[in-house]
Amino acid sequence: MGRYVIRRLLQAIPVLLGSTFLIFAIVYALPGDPVAALGGEKRIDPILAAQLREKFHLNDPLIVQYGYYVRDIFTGDFGQTFRGVPVSTIFQGKFQVTFQLAMTALTIEAVIGLGLGLFAALRRGRWEDQGILAITLLLVSVPTLVSGFILQLVLGVKLKTEAGIDFFPVAGIGDGWRSYLVPGFVLAGTSIAYLTRLTRTSLMETLRADYIRTAVAKGMPRSRVLGRHALRNSLIPLVTYLGADLGQLMGGAVITEAIFNLPGIGQQLFSSVYLRENPVVVGIVTLLVLIYLLANLVVDLLYAVLDPRIRYE
């Protein structure tokens, strides 16, 4: 087990290096001189400019700059912006916002997706099943951009002004966990549909298995057949999907954050691209790639928990 984890971590290093180098190359290819951009309208003092270029290794070739960056990352230092603010300070708070948003979305996705999928599989072929399939079709078709604004109008404004219900805050993060409910649902939208379909097919397949028939035949309570025998055996593809989705949700959060005005890393990335804060941009993407790789590793390790036949050498 330990050796497996170490091997997987080692395998993740080339991917991490490749992805960050790609982002690094793109970001440093951004047009314009970041040091000149610091001065705004005024021309920056040439001596200061030279000093800054030296400090941030801007005179070195790209690959050497990248080498310095990687060296710092491995010591846990994400560097500092050209204005001298440590990148980790900029991350503070912002990262939690996005993480909380993605986790809310993942929870909503898991609860609704598993629930609907389970229900559809049990009512297979009947109108409830057809109805749930139709709902998933709608969920897939309405992009975040559309569902975000519509829910903002309906839940945030109409519900408040016309029905007097003020339970769903739709802007900012001033209301604690409730602030994340609507944005989380919007972010989870398409994933809910995919998870529902996946749960439905996966469960339908398991329910046909002989051991389910045996369990029913020997008079085991229905809930136990479902929970212990069917669900647990259908869980592997679902957990795989959920794990891979965490990274997608964190990355896709940029649109949700823009609609609901959440101060997360998506918003930060957006402004950093325009302010030419290269270390922040690379840092954000590096973190997201790390989360993606870690989530995949955790999923792989969970396989052994879900199915004891799977062992790691």
Next chain:
Amino acid sequence: MSDLHTISEAPVASEPHGKPAKAAKNNSLWSDAWYDLRHNKVFVIGAVLALVLVVMAIFPGLFSPINAFDSGHCNLIDARKGITSEHWFGTDSQGCDTYAKVIYGTRVSILVGVLTSVATGLVGGALGLLAGYLGKWTDIILSRVAEVFFAIPSILGALLILSVVGRNNAGVWTVVMALSVLAWPMVLRIMRASVISTKNQDYITAARALGASPWRISTKHILPNAIAPVIVVCTMNLGVFIAAEAALSFLGVGIQSPGISWGLMISDGRNRFLMAPEPLLFPAIFLSITVLSFVMIGDAVRDALDPKLR
């Protein structure tokens, strides 16, 4: 054979799965799939919708008497008038007709969706064929490179690429390029897996034993038998790319202002959305209908070509 059993048992959304003599006569995968599609209500509805949208994209003049690119018709006095007999979808903040803009915005969405799907299909498909067929080092290198691209969140990556290459002059082609660069690995993975499972079939061994060249084996024998999952994923991705274009234009890095795109219209309409929802609502509805039509087509194509995924 348990597969066959499950396929015949699986419920079909809209029609009983009885195949009359016609389908049994020429029963290649493609003719079967085409037969399935024509008799699938979901596909027919999706295809009709998509056809209307494609015609709208090519000849917007047929649907709207006003040319949305000619701002001469805009009158500030009419700004945010709401729905009137003259302006069916109301007017935006500049007094321009929302209906005309929505119709003229179709072109960008359809173009980006189709071109990106084709580009990722060609690149990912070709590289996937190479990786799967040649195996060994080619496979290792291509798969690692794909993994590197795969790990980058696609919307963020596209945002970065567009802010480099498309500053202030992003058009359809730059958006297509940015989306394709990040989406091809998905196609590569699927093609590779499909090629590897096809490669071990007996008829491939037979062809090799008969002395067929690798080029002939891969194009005549493997490609036709391995391409179905790629077609499925490319059709299903169409809607995803259309939504991604709207998102990027909404964020301000996609299509830029003299151009017309639903994402751009949504971004323009958002400030006064609560008072005048029409300029945001109608492009949003069209965007959803477009994505819906392609999702329906994609679902139907998957059911027809890849019954195991049903």
